[in-house]
Amino acid sequence: MTAPDGIADWWTPRQTADYIGVQPQTLAKWRSQDTHPDLPYHRLGRRILYQPSAVRTWFDNHLQRRTSTQPTDCTRHRSLT
Numbered sequence: 432m433t434a435p436d437g438i439a440d441w442w443t444p445r446q447t448a449d450y451i452g453v454q455p456q457t458l459a460k461w462r463s464q465d466t467h468p469d470l471p472y473h474r475l476g477r478r479i480l481y482q483p484s485a486v487r488t489w490f491d492n493h494l495q496r497r498t499s500t501q502p503t504d505c506t507r508h509r510s511l512t
Contacts, residue, residue: 441473441480450483451490 444455461467462479470489473480 438475438480440483442483442486444479444481447481447486450486 442450444458448455448458458479461470462472467489469492471482471485473482
């Protein structure tokens with residue numbers, strides 16, 4: 432993947448981590464262990480950059496569907512009468 436002219440629009444590891452809800456160190460571990468090869472990044476010298484649209488697509492593809500647990504199964508949603 433080649434970085435576009437608008438490189439300022441790409442996300443840093445911190446911005447990417449904030450978006451997907453992990454620590455930047457987790458992203459570094461994923462990169463070093465090739466844990467998520469479908470989460471593309473670009474290395475520009477020592478900088479690591481992520482394309483926001485690719486991160487959003489990756490995140491959407493990795494959302495887990497709800498299991499059989501429903502909000503009404505939680506005690507805080509039950510009537511205490």
